[in-house]
Amino acid sequence: EPPRDRAAHEETTTVPAQTLRLGYFANVTHAPALIANERGLLERALEADGTDLVTEVFNAGPAAIEALNSGALDATYIGPNPSITSYLSSEGQSLRIVAGVTYGGASLVVSEDITSIEDLVGSNLATPQFGGTQDVALRHFLKDRGMEAEVTVTPSSNGTVPQLFARGAIDGAWSPEPYASQLVLEYGAHRLIDEADLWPEGKFPTTVLAVSRSFLQEHPQTVQRLVDANAQAIAWLNTTSDDEQVAGVQAGMHQANGTSLDEDVLRAALGQVYFDPVPLTSTFDELVTHAVDVGIGSPGDVSGLVDSTWVKEQR
Amino acid sequence: MTALISSNPLTAPPVARRQPGARQRSTRLGSVFAPLVAIVVLVAIWQIASWASPLRADLFPSPVMVFQKLPALLADGSLVSATAISLWRALSGYVIAVLIATPIALILAHWAALRRGLGPLVSAMQVLPSIAWVPAAIILFGLSDATIYTVLLLGAIPSIINGLLSGVDMIPPQYRALSQVLGASRWQHIIHVELPAALPGYVGGLRQGWAFAWRSLMAAELIAVGGSLAPGIGSLLQRGRDLADLPLVMLVILSILLVGILIELLIFAPLERRLLQNRGLARAGEEKSG
Amino acid sequence: MTALISSNPLTAPPVARRQPGARQRSTRLGSVFAPLVAIVVLVAIWQIASWASPLRADLFPSPVMVFQKLPALLADGSLVSATAISLWRALSGYVIAVLIATPIALILAHWAALRRGLGPLVSAMQVLPSIAWVPAAIILFGLSDATIYTVLLLGAIPSIINGLLSGVDMIPPQYRALSQVLGASRWQHIIHVELPAALPGYVGGLRQGWAFAWRSLMAAELIAVGGSLAPGIGSLLQRGRDLADLPLVMLVILSILLVGILIELLIFAPLERRLLQNRGLARAGEEKSG
Amino acid sequence: MSIELNEVSLSYGGDELVLDSISTQIHDGEFVAVLGASGCGKSSLLNVIAGLLPPSDGWLQVPDDGAAFMFQDANLLPWLTAAANIELALKLCDYPAGQRAARVRQLLELVQLDHAGDRKPHELSGGMRQRVALARSLAQDRQVLLMDEPFAALDAITRDMLHEQLHSLWAATGKTIVFVTHNVREAIRLAERILVLSSRPGRIIEIRRISDTLRNDPAHSVALADELTTILRREQMKNDRVDQL
Amino acid sequence: MSIELNEVSLSYGGDELVLDSISTQIHDGEFVAVLGASGCGKSSLLNVIAGLLPPSDGWLQVPDDGAAFMFQDANLLPWLTAAANIELALKLCDYPAGQRAARVRQLLELVQLDHAGDRKPHELSGGMRQRVALARSLAQDRQVLLMDEPFAALDAITRDMLHEQLHSLWAATGKTIVFVTHNVREAIRLAERILVLSSRPGRIIEIRRISDTLRNDPAHSVALADELTTILRREQMKNDRVDQL
C-alpha cells in the first residue's frame, strides 16, 4: 500500500496553486503534453481554479529533474528512469508519478545484414544515454541471453545515432520513437525487436507524469486538474483519426520549440506507441531490478513512487 | 656593387609623398573585404567537396541545400530571434564578467598570498567544462536567466582574470619604480600605470574571455529550449543535432561564425589596432600608418 | 622630517645579506601549500554551507557525503581510469594543437592579406562551441579517437593561434629593425627574434589554449559514453548528471580541478616564472629573486 | 631634511658587491655630483637613495616624502604624450588641476619642447625623451631631486642651456640635488661637492668640494677636471690589471 | 660601394618635414660624422641610409649587402645575455660556428666587458648596454658601419679608449663609417668629414673636411670646435625665434 500523501493532507486546508509550472519535451513520446498544450486542454482545466500555466520545454531528463528539484518546475512529463533515479537518490523526497502517459515505442533497429538475434554477436549497438531506459533495456536483453560480452553498447545521443549508423560506425540502436522509425525510414534500418514484445501485455512506460512531492502536498486540486487534462489529451489522441493525430502532434512540437518532423517518420512513430493515463505500477520495480541486474544504479524500494489514486478517482 | 634604393630589398621604392588618408581608407575597406573573400573561397571549396564526396546529401549537405533552408528559418524568425537573444545574453553577460573579473584580477595581482593560493584555482576553473556548473546553477536559480548568466560568468571570468594577470606580469618593472618615485598611491598606480600598461595583454585576455563567454552560453542554452527561457542559438544548434538536421546545424554554425566575425571586426580588431598604434606598435602584417 | 629607511614605506628595512637559496625554496614550497590551504578553506566553507542550507542532501551533498562515495569509485577504478584517459587525450591533443597552431599563426603574422582574410575567421572559430563540430567529425571519422581529437583540435587551435598572434603584435618594432639590420632571413628572424620576443604573450595564449583543449575534450567525450570509445572524465560527468548522482558530479568536478591545478603548478606557472625572470620581469605579487 | 648613508652596501643576488660601504651625508640644499666610470654603480647608488632598491647592508636615512627621480633611460609611459607624461607627475603630486596645463606648458618650454608636447614617446628622438624625463622630474615638487645622467643624450648647446636652468632652479628653490654624470666638467660646473666612485666594487674614493671661486676660474677648473680625470683613469687601470691577473 | 643620397626628404606622416632635400655622397672607406642639435633628424637620416625608413621623397643608393647599424638605444634582445646578443649578430653573418665563441670574447674585451658577458641586458648599466651594442655592430662584417651616438652614455676614459679602438679598426679595415654625435670634439677627433644638420627641417648647413694635420693640431681643432659650436648655436637661436613668432 503506497503512502497516502494526499489523504494525510486532505484534512488541512489546501488551495489551488497560483501557477503550475510544467515541463515537457518537444518529442513524439510526449504527445499528450503536446496535445494538452496545443489544444488548450490544460489551460482550460486550470482556469477553473484560477491557476496560470507556465510551460518549459526541455531537451533531456537530467535538466528537467534538476529543475523539478530546484522548485523551478512543479510537474514534468519525463521518462521513467530519471524519475526512478531521482526518487531513489532523494529517498523518496523528490517526486511522485501521478499518471501514465506513453507506453511502448522503443525498438532495436539494426542494419539489414543483421537478421536474427544471433547475428548481433560482434556488433556495436547504440542507446540514447547511459543508464537511461533504453540503455538498461538493451543491457538487460543482452544479459538475459548471455550476450553481454559479445556486443558493444555505445550510449550516444539520439541525434548522433543516425550519423553513426549512416557511416557504419554502429550496427544498430535501441532507440525510442521517433528515432527508431527515422532510422528505418530514412537510413534503411529494420526493426529487429520491438521492446513491447518483451513486456507483459506489451506495455512498458516510456513517458510518465511526475509531480514534485511538495507541490503534491500543497496543491492537490491543481494536480488533479493536471491529471485530468492529461487524460483528456490521451483520450483525444486515442479517438482521433491518424491524420489529425499527426497534424496535432506536429503542431504541438512546432509550438513548443519550432521543431517539425518528417510526416512519414511521425506517422510511423505514432504507430509504435500507446497512450494510457493509468500508471503501470508493477513495471517500476522491474525497471529497477533490470538496472541493478546490469550493474547500473543502486537497488531500492520504489513502492511509493507511483501514486495511482489520481487517475482512479477520475474514472 | 651598389643598389638603388628601389632595387634594394631592404627598403621600399622611392615614391612620391603618400596621402595617408587614402591609404588608411583602403586598409579599412580591405579589413572588411578580405574576410568576405575568404568566406567565398571556403564556401566554394565546400560546394566542390560536396559534389566530389561520396557521402549522402543529408550527411554532407552542399551550401546550396543549406541556403535553401534559410528562407524558411528566416520566415518564422527563429534563426534571427535566437541569434539576437544569444547575442544580447552574451554581450550583457560578458560586460558583467569583465566588471567582476577585473577587480578580482587586480586584487590577485597585488596580494601575493592570495594569488599563490587562488591563482592555480582560477586557472583550474578555466578548465572546468561549463555543463559542470549547470546542475548547481539550476538548483540555485531555477529556470531563469540567472542560471544562464551564472554558467556564462563562471565560464568567462577565470579567463579574463588570467588575461589581465598575464598582462600585469609583463609590465616592465621600471614602470613600478616610476609610480613609486612619483608618489602614486596603490590605487593611482593601478589606474594610471598598471591598467594602461597591461592593456595589450588584457585585450588578448578579453578576446579569449569573450570566446569562453559565448561557448559557455551555448552550453547553458541547452538546459531548456523553450518556455520561460527564450531559446537562444545554442538551443537551435541542439535541435539541429537532435533531429540530425545537418543543414540546420550548418546554418547555426554559419550564424555563430558571422556573429564572431562581426564582433571581431567591430570591436576587438579596432580596439587592438588603436591600442597598438597608440604605443607605436602595429598588428603584425599591417603596416604602420605614415 | 627624515625617515630611517626601515620606517620609510618606500623601502624595505635594512637587513643582513639574505641567503637566496633558502628564500627560493620557501617560495616554491609556498606555491604548493598556498593552493592546498585555499582548497581546505573552500571545503570547510562548503561543509558549513551544506549544514546551514535548507536544501535536501541529495541536491547539495556535503563534502563528507561526496568523499564517502570516493572509495567505491576508486575501487572499481572508473574515476582514475577516466581521468587518466582524458588527461592523456588532452595532453597529446594539446601538443598536436600547439604544433599545428604555431606555424599557422606565424604564416598569418607574416602574410598580411591572409591575416586580414582569415584572422577574423579564426577569432570567430574560437567562439564556435565544440559540439558544433561533433556531427561533422562523426561523419568523417565515426566513433574513433580521431573524432575526439578533431573536436579537441578545432577547439584549441584557434585560441593558440590568437595567443601567438597577439604575442607577435606586441613585439616592439625596433626588434624587427634589428633583424633587418643584422641581415636575418625571414626564417632566422622568426626563430631568433620573433618567437622568443612573443613568448610571454604566447604562454598566456597557450594557457588559454589548454583550457579550450580540455573543455572541448569534455564536449567530445559526450559523443559516446563507454562502448567502443574509452570513457573519459567528460563521460563520467554526464553519467553523474544522467543518474542524478550529484556526489559523482562533485567528484568529477574536483578531479578536473585537481588536474587543472596540477597542470598549472607543474607546467604553466614554472614556465611563466622562468620566462619572466629571464627578462627581468616578475609575476605580479612574487618578489624578484635577489 | 638631510640624506645620510651609513655603510651602505649593495649586491644583486650574486656574490659580487656593487656598492661597498658607502657612507656620506648630503645636507639640505646641497648640490652633489656623483662621478664614476661606466658600470661602477652610480645608478645603483641613486636607486638606493631613492628607496627603489633596499641596501643589502647598512642603513640610510632619507626625507620621508621621498625624492623626485629622473631615470637614466627616460622611462616615459608609452601610451601618454610628452605633455601627459609630465601632467601625470603633477597629478600625483596633487598639483591643482586648474593650473596643471599651464605648468606643463611652462616645463615643456623649459626643456625646449613646446612644439612636441602632443607627441608620443615613440615619436620623439632620444634627446627629446630625455628632456621630457627631465621636465617630469622637475614637475615633482619634492625637496630632494635625484637625476641619473640627465644630459647624456643632449648636444652641447642644449646642455648648456639646461645647465643654466637647473642651476637657477636650484638657487631659487634650495632643493637638495644629487646627480650622476660621467662628464667631469659638467660635475665641476654644477656641483658644490663631487663624489668619485671606484669600479667593482663601487666605493667613494674621492670627495671634492667646489667653491664658486674655483668654478668661475677657468684655469683652476680645467686643472681640477684634469686631476679628477687622472684619478678616474688610475682607478680604471687598476681594474684592468685585476682583470689581467 | 659608395653611398649616395639625392634630394632625400622624410616626414613621419604629418606635414612637418624632418629631413629636407638631403644630398650627399659618401665614398668608399670614408669616415663621416653627422652633427646636429637634439631632435634635428640625425637618427632619422641614419635610419634612411640603413634602409629602415623609406624616404618620402628623393632617392638613395646604398651597397646592396646593407650596413651594420648601431642603434641609439642599444636595442639588445632582453632574453639573450650580452655574449649571446653579440653571437647572434655573428650567426646571422654566417660567421663560422667554431670561431664564434672566441670572436665574441674578443669583442667583449674590446669594449671592456669581458667580465659581464653572461649578464642579461637588464643586469647591465646603461653604458654597458651601449658598449654591448657597439660590440654587436662591430661583429657584423659589413663594409658600411652606421653608428647612432655610439659613445653618448660613456665616461671620458672609456670613451677615449673606444675612440682609439674605432679609429684603428677603421684604419685596418677601410670600412665606410657614418656616425652620429652631438659632441663636436668627438666629431673632429674621429671624422674625415663632418656634416652639420639644421633643425626643423633637417638640412645640411655645413660640410667640413678635416685633415689629419688639423686634427693633430690642438689649437686648430679647438678653433674648429668653437666655430662649429657657433654655427650650431646660431642655428638653434634662429629656431627659437621662429618659435616665438
Ligand SMILES: Nc1ncnc2c1ncn2[C@@H]1O[C@H](COP(=O)(O)OP(=O)(O)OP(=O)(O)O)[C@@H](O)[C@H]1O
Ligand atoms: N616615429 C616617429 N613619428 C613621428 N615623429 C618622429 C618619429 N621619430 C622621430 N620623429 C621626429 O623626428 C624628429 C627627428 O628625430 P630624430 O630621432 O631623427 O632626432 P635626432 O637628431 O636623432 O635627435 P637626438 O640627438 O635627440 O637623438 C624629431 O622632431 C622627432 O620628434
Ligand SMILES: Nc1ncnc2c1ncn2[C@@H]1O[C@H](COP(=O)(O)OP(=O)(O)OP(=O)(O)O)[C@@H](O)[C@H]1O
Ligand atoms: N638588476 C641587476 N642585476 C644584476 N646586476 C646588475 C643589475 N643592475 C646593475 N647591475 C650591475 O651593477 C653594476 C653597476 O650598475 P649601474 O647601473 O649602477 O652602473 P652605472 O654606474 O650607472 O653605469 P653607467 O654609467 O653605465 O650607467 C654593473 O656592473 C651592472 O652589471
Ligand SMILES: [Mg+2]
Ligand atoms: Mg647608470
Ligand SMILES: [Mg+2]
Ligand atoms: Mg637620435
